Structures are given as structure tokens and as C-alpha cells.
Amino acid sequence: MSSYIVGVIGGGEDVLQENYELAYRLGGLIAKEGWVLLNGGRPAGIMESSARGAKESGGLTVGVLPGRSSSEASAYIDIAIITGMGSARNNINVLSSDVIIALPGKAGTISEIALALKNGKKVLLLNFDPGSIFAEYRDTGLLQSAGSPEEAISIIKAGMGSCD
Amino acid sequence: MSSYIVGVIGGGEDVLQENYELAYRLGGLIAKEGWVLLNGGRPAGIMESSARGAKESGGLTVGVLPGRSSSEASAYIDIAIITGMGSARNNINVLSSDVIIALPGKAGTISEIALALKNGKKVLLLNFDPGSIFAEYRDTGLLQSAGSPEEAISIIKAGMGSCD
Amino acid sequence: MSSYIVGVIGGGEDVLQENYELAYRLGGLIAKEGWVLLNGGRPAGIMESSARGAKESGGLTVGVLPGRSSSEASAYIDIAIITGMGSARNNINVLSSDVIIALPGKAGTISEIALALKNGKKVLLLNFDPGSIFAEYRDTGLLQSAGSPEEAISIIKAGMGSCD
Amino acid sequence: MSSYIVGVIGGGEDVLQENYELAYRLGGLIAKEGWVLLNGGRPAGIMESSARGAKESGGLTVGVLPGRSSSEASAYIDIAIITGMGSARNNINVLSSDVIIALPGKAGTISEIALALKNGKKVLLLNFDPGSIFAEYRDTGLLQSAGSPEEAISIIKAGMGSCD
Numbered sequence: 005m006s007s008y009i010v011g012v013i014g015g016g017e018d019v020l021q022e023n024y025e026l027a028y029r030l031g032g033l034i035a036k037e038g039w040v041l042l043n044g045g046r047p048a049g050i051m052e053s054s055a056r057g058a059k060e061s062g063g064l065t066v067g068v069l070p071g072r073s074s075s076e077a078s079a080y081i082d083i084a085i086i087t088g089m090g091s092a093r094n095n096i097n098v099l100s101s102d103v104i105i106a107l108p109g110k111a112g113t114i115s116e117i118a119l120a121l122k123n124g125k126k127v128l129l130l131n132f133d134p135g136s137i138f139a140e141y142r143d144t145g146l147l148q149s150a151g152s153p154e155e156a157i158s159i160i161k162a163g164m165g166s167c168d
Numbered sequence: 169m170s171s172y173i174v175g176v177i178g179g180g181e182d183v184l185q186e187n188y189e190l191a192y193r194l195g196g197l198i199a200k201e202g203w204v205l206l207n208g209g210r211p212a213g214i215m216e217s218s219a220r221g222a223k224e225s226g227g228l229t230v231g232v233l234p235g236r237s238s239s240e241a242s243a244y245i246d247i248a249i250i251t252g253m254g255s256a257r258n259n260i261n262v263l264s265s266d267v268i269i270a271l272p273g274k275a276g277t278i279s280e281i282a283l284a285l286k287n288g289k290k291v292l293l294l295n296f297d298p299g300s301i302f303a304e305y306r307d308t309g310l311l312q313s314a315g316s317p318e319e320a321i322s323i324i325k326a327g328m329g330s331c332d
Numbered sequence: 333m334s335s336y337i338v339g340v341i342g343g344g345e346d347v348l349q350e351n352y353e354l355a356y357r358l359g360g361l362i363a364k365e366g367w368v369l370l371n372g373g374r375p376a377g378i379m380e381s382s383a384r385g386a387k388e389s390g391g392l393t394v395g396v397l398p399g400r401s402s403s404e405a406s407a408y409i410d411i412a413i414i415t416g417m418g419s420a421r422n423n424i425n426v427l428s429s430d431v432i433i434a435l436p437g438k439a440g441t442i443s444e445i446a447l448a449l450k451n452g453k454k455v456l457l458l459n460f461d462p463g464s465i466f467a468e469y470r471d472t473g474l475l476q477s478a479g480s481p482e483e484a485i486s487i488i489k490a491g492m493g494s495c496d
Numbered sequence: 497m498s499s500y501i502v503g504v505i506g507g508g509e510d511v512l513q514e515n516y517e518l519a520y521r522l523g524g525l526i527a528k529e530g531w532v533l534l535n536g537g538r539p540a541g542i543m544e545s546s547a548r549g550a551k552e553s554g555g556l557t558v559g560v561l562p563g564r565s566s567s568e569a570s571a572y573i574d575i576a577i578i579t580g581m582g583s584a585r586n587n588i589n590v591l592s593s594d595v596i597i598a599l600p601g602k603a604g605t606i607s608e609i610a611l612a613l614k615n616g617k618k619v620l621l622l623n624f625d626p627g628s629i630f631a632e633y634r635d636t637g638l639l640q641s642a643g644s645p646e647e648a649i650s651i652i653k654a655g656m657g658s659c660d
Contacts (some may be wrong), residue, residue, distance in 0.1 A: 006559070006569050008578040040575060066497070072418065072591060072615075083532060083558055084498040085577055086591035090400065091283055092259035096588075099254075099564060099578035113281035114301060116541055119255055123564075134298035137278060139315035145347040165608050170395070170405050170412040203412060230411055231334070236427060236451075236582065241334050247368060248334040248412055250427035254564065254580040260424075262401060263414035287400075321365055354609060419611055420587035427582075442629060443610035447583050455649040463627035 010160070011101030013116045014050025015109035016071045023050065025108050026131055028057035030105060030153035035063025042101055044093075045069040045085070047078035055080035068097050068157070097120050103163070105156050106131045121146055126163065128156045129139050139151065169318040171204045173230070174324070176270050177266025177280045178214025179253035187214065187271050190295055194269060194317035199227025201321065206265050208257075209233040209249070211242040212270050219244035245248055267327070269320050280286035290327065292320045298305050335368045336432050337394070338488070339429025341444045341459075342378025343437035351378065354459055356385035358433060364393025365485065370429055373397040373413070375406040378435045383408035396425050423447050431491070432433035433484050438462045449474055454465065454485045501558070502652065503593025505608045506542025508623075509600035515542065516560050518623055519551035522597060522645035528556025529649065534593050537561040537577070540572040542599045547572035560589050560628045587611050595655070597648050600624040613638055620648045620657065
């Protein structure tokens with residue numbers, strides 16, 4: 005059976021220091037659970053920081069890249085999937101993840117949250133308030149907020165015992 | 169030179185009557201300008217209504233479909249582009265449009281607004297308030313609101329004379 | 333109902349004069365039938381020549397482009413579909429075409445023939461002998477050769493009356 | 497730095513016993529080199545057999561799936577990349593592989609060989625003769641034949657020392 009994959013999304017640029025740190029800590033926790041971390045693969049922002057956190061805790065990292073060359077991958081990516089599809093690869097990120105954790109980001113991150121919800125994937129927001137726009141997905145429980153990386157992991161583990 | 173293409177996006181399901189009517193009127197206005205209307209192509213919601221408006225005013229309509237068969241296209245679509253890519257086709261919709269007009273919708277529509285902004289495409293909101301999430305794109309003018317279909321057309325025509 | 337679309341594929345570079353001429357003539361014949369011509373959209377080779385033939389006979393042309401900008405489209409393309417997906421767009425070309433006509437080309441063209449056959453689309457070869465590789469698809473009739481553009485049109489028209 | 501990835505392609509159906517065995521042996525050899533094996537991920541044909549060979553020699557396997565669910569993956573796939581893109585995912589397979597080894601297959605396999613060559617990726621044919629169609633790529637050395645799985649591995653290792 006294939007590995008359990010946690011997608012971590014968030015900004016590539018203009019990332020606050022506290023979010024780098026949350027992403028790093030989150031990556032480490034994912035690795036310690038034995039889960040695979042998947043992200044957008046570039047050497048920037050939440051992608052790089054979460055991958056580094058996972059690698060430094062002995063985890064396995066997958067980067068799904070928008071460009072055409074594996075040379076664009078972060079040094080903390082083990083498996084570089086080269087799509088050559090630009091932002092259309094965002095849909096692959098969410099389909100390939102069993103669950104998504106979203107840190108703050110701009111339009112790229114928001115597109116991934118939206119594509120995840122559209123495809124029925126659970127999204128956990130970490131230190132990120134997108135306002136009212138996804139309210140109906142909060143009502144159904146598909147979208148939730150986690151107060152910390154540790155709580156995000158707990159929510160995922162609680163959900164793995166259930167049927168959804 | 170290829171035709172000027174206006175992408176019209178919005179919900180496929182649970183669409184208010186007033187938004188059907190706005191989409192229909194908008195489709196007609198796009199056709200009267202001699203522009204091509206592009207949408208997601210399915211026989212539902214804002215897609216169907218905007219395409220019908222364009223066709224009944226003599227316009228040309230392009231539908232970029234998520235599935236694998238042209239039989240999934242609305243009867244008001246002239247050119248069915250069959251992607252077989254699911255929601256990854258949303259990125260093609262925005263890249264192929266010179267400008268996007270967004271009526272209310274859920275996660276699919278929001279993903280297209282986000283992908284458009286990510287790709288630097290201008291988005292005009294029509295009767296749709298996504299809250300604060302895209303605030304920074306309002307500041308740069310990439311995201312604007314139009315008070316009516318007529319105003320959306322005026323904004324587009326004003327922009328065509330400029331350099332951006 | 334959406335338009336009948338004929339995909340024309342073939343080399344972008346190193347194209348023999350006789351194949352430019354066949355592509356031009358073929359484009360004109362497709363236009364005269366009232367069919368839409370679809371190709372890869374670039375200003376080169378069989379793409380440009382077939383689109384020019386269609387336009388100069390009053391037809392409608394669709395180009396499905398690999399890059400991210402409509403400025404990459406041939407001047408003879410009416411509707412530029414911008415995929416930003418590189419060669420992955422070849423699958424969209426074949427899915428969107430009701431039938432494919434293939435002139436000589438290299439790996440890109442061969443990939444489109446193969447993707448068409450994989451997806452169960454009929455392919456007519458025009459002045460192109462790919463050797464034995466697709467023999468089994470000849471046996472089932474999915475792959476055929478046409479002796480001229482006129483014969484290709486006749487084969488398509490004969491097939492439209494049948495049930496397959 | 498991300499792992500070295502060898503793509504193994506070949507038929508999903510109607511596969512001869514000798515090719516199952518070659519694929520299994522090849523998968524094992526790839527694993528023993530410490531390389532990652534990437535394929536189309538489905539539980540069938542060359543895909544399943546090569547992945548099983550790699551897993552039973554302690555390797556890591558990546559499957560890039562055409563459908564929308566990880567439940568479609570072979571039991572021998574560690575990392576399931578879910579594209580939801582059908583055969584358009586074939587381009588991702590070749591872009592993500594540092595080198596491709598092709599066993600016999602039909603149109604799907606041929607499309608991947610063609611896409612690989614189009615993208616400038618080296619392809620090694622194993623027990624597979626596609627006829628004359630790719631002759632020019634043989635002349636440049638981009639396409640080669642290997643007489644056995646062992647020889648395929650040797651060719652790859654020889655190439656890793658060079659600059660191309």
C-alpha cells in the first residue's frame with residue numbers, strides 16, 4: 005500500500021519568520037509519524053522550510069514542480085516530480101495528498117486550498133485566516149483550523165480512525 | 169491575430185436567479201463587442217447561462233471541459249476543448265482568457281480567480297464579494313469589482329487602450 | 333451542438349515543401365466542409381500551413397499552444413488556447429479532435445498519433461509512413477492512410493454516416 | 497539533492513511472460529543501485545512487475561497515476577502521484593525520469609517514448625523494436641537498445657560519468 009501523504013502548502017515569497025518556523029516544526033512532526041511530506045518543491049518559503057524540517061527528522065519529501073527541470077527543486081526534496089505544467093500542477097498536489105495543511109500564502113496557496121476543497125480533500129489551516137470565503141466548507145468540516153503543528157497532527161490522527 | 173477572449177467564471181450549481189440573469193446579459197454584451205466568450209463548458213450554472221447569452225446575440229463560445237468527451241458540453245458551446253484533466257483545466261481557462269469576469273461560485277470559481285491572479289490576469293468581480301482574501305490584488309488593480317455587466321464591458325474597453 | 337473538429341498534426345521543423353502544400357490544401361478543404369481546424373498553434377511547419385489554408389478558405393482555426401502566451405500563436409489562428417503545459421497539451425489536441433489527420437513529423441507528431449490511438453480516436457495518415465509500429469491499429473481500422481487531402485476528407489465523410 | 501529516477505515503461509495489457517520477467521529483474525537492479533523507480537503506477541503489466549521487482553530488492557517506487565484516486569495504485573508503489581489527467585500524465589513520467597527504459601507496449605508506451613525523445617530524454621529499449629520510426633534519434637544516440645536489464649544499467653552508469 006502506498007504511503008500516507010501530507011501536503012503542506014503556503015507562500016513561496018514574503019513569508020513571516022513565524023511561519024517559516026511553524027513550517028519547519030510541522031515538517032519534522034510529519035516525518036516522525038512516518039508520513040511522506042509533499043509540497044510544491046521549489047527552494048523558497050513554506051516549501052523549503054517544511055521540506056527541511058522533514059529531512060532533518062529523517063523523513064521522505066516529494067516536490068511537485070511547476071517547471072521543466074529537476075534543477076529547480078529545493079535541496080531538501082528527495083523525489084522531484086517534474087510536471088512542466090505551471091500552476092496546473094497545483095491540482096496534482098492536492099489530489100496526491102491524503103490531507104492538506106495550509107500556512108499563509110497568496111494566490112497560489114489560495115488556489116490550492118480551493119482545488120483541495122473542490123476535490124473533497126480535507127484542509128487544515130495553520131496560522132492562516134482566509135476570511136469568510138470558504139465558510140460553507142467550514143460548516144461541513146472539510147475545512148478546519150489547527151492552533152499549532154502539534155494540533156494539526158492530532159486532528160489528522162483522529163481522522164484516520166474514522167471512516168471519512 | 170487571434171481573437172480577444174473573455175473568460176466568464178462562476179458557480180455550476182446552487183446559482184441564484186439574479187446571477188443566471190447577469191451571466192446571460194453579460195454573454196450577450198461580450199458577443200456584441202465581437203469578443204469570444206470562454207468558460208468551463210458544462211451545461212450548468214453560470215457556464216450555460218453566459219454561453220446561451222452569447223449565442224443568442226450571435227457570438228462565438230469556447231468551452232474548456234474537465235472530462236473526456238465532447239458530449240459533456242453545453243448546447244451553447246461552439247468549440248469544445250476536451251482536456252480530460254479535471255480541475256487542472258482551470259489553469260487553462262485563465263491562461264487562455266485576456267480578462268476574466270467572475271460571478272459568484274464556490275471552490276471551483278475561487279480556484280480560478282486565484283489562478284488568474286497568480287498568472288497576472290485581470291479579474292473583474294460581478295455581484296461577488298470574496299471577502300478580504302484577495303485584498304492585495306485589489307491594491308494593485310489586478311482585481312476589481314464591476315457594478316453591472318455593462319460596467320464590466322466598459323472597464324475592459326478602457327483597459328484595452330492602455331499599455332498593461 | 334459543438335462544431336465538428338478536425339485535428340491536423342505534423343512537423344513544426346524540417347518540413348518538405350510537398351508537405352507544406354498538402355497541409356495548406358487540406359486546411360482549405362476542411363474549411364470548405366464547415367469544419368473547425370485544430371492544431372498545435374505555433375507559427376511553424378504543418379501547423380502554420382494548415383491554419384493558413386483554412387483561413388484563406390474562410391474557415392475557423394483553433395490552436396492549442398504549449399506555452400504561456402497567446403503571442404506564441406500563428407497569425408492564422410483564430411482561437412488560441414493557452415495551456416502552459418508543454419507537450420502534455422498533445423493529449424488535449426487529440427481529445428478535442430473528432431478525427432486526426434497526420435502529416436510527416438518527428439517525435440512530437442508520433443506522440444500525438446500514439447495518444448490519439450490510445451484514446452480510441454481515428455487517425456488518417458497523409459503522405460506519412462510510420463513503419464510497422466502501429467500495425468495492430470491498422471488491423472482494427474483506427475489507423476488508415478489517405479492518398480490525398482481529398483481522400484482524407486472523403487474517408488471522414490464516409491465515417492460520419494456510420495455508427496463508430 | 498533529489499534522487500536519481502529511472503522511468504520504466506511498457507505495456508499494461510497483453511504482456512509476454514518474458515517481458516514480465518525482464519521488468520521484474522530490471523526493477524531489482526534499479527533498486528540495488530539505490531535509484532528510484534518511476535512508472536505509471538497501475539496494478540498491471542510492466543508497471544506492476546517492475547515495481548514488484550524494485551520493492552522485493554528494497555527499493556523505492558513512485559507511480560504517476562492517470563486517474564483520480566490512490567486506490568488505483570499497484571500494491572508495490574510507495575509514492576502514488578495522483579494526476580487526474582489521463583494520458584497527459586505520460587509527459588510527467590518522462591520529465592520526472594532522468595532516463596527511461598522501455599519494454600514492449602502499445603500506443604501508450606509509444607507515446608511515452610516519443611514524448612521522452614521530444615523532451616531530450618535518453619531512452620533505452622529493452623527487448624523492444626519499434627521499427628524505423630525513431631531512426632533519427634538512434635543516430636544522435638538519444639535512443640539506444642540494451643540487450644538485457646544488466647546492460648541497461650551499465651549504459652546508464654556509463655552515461656552518468658559523462659557531461660550530457
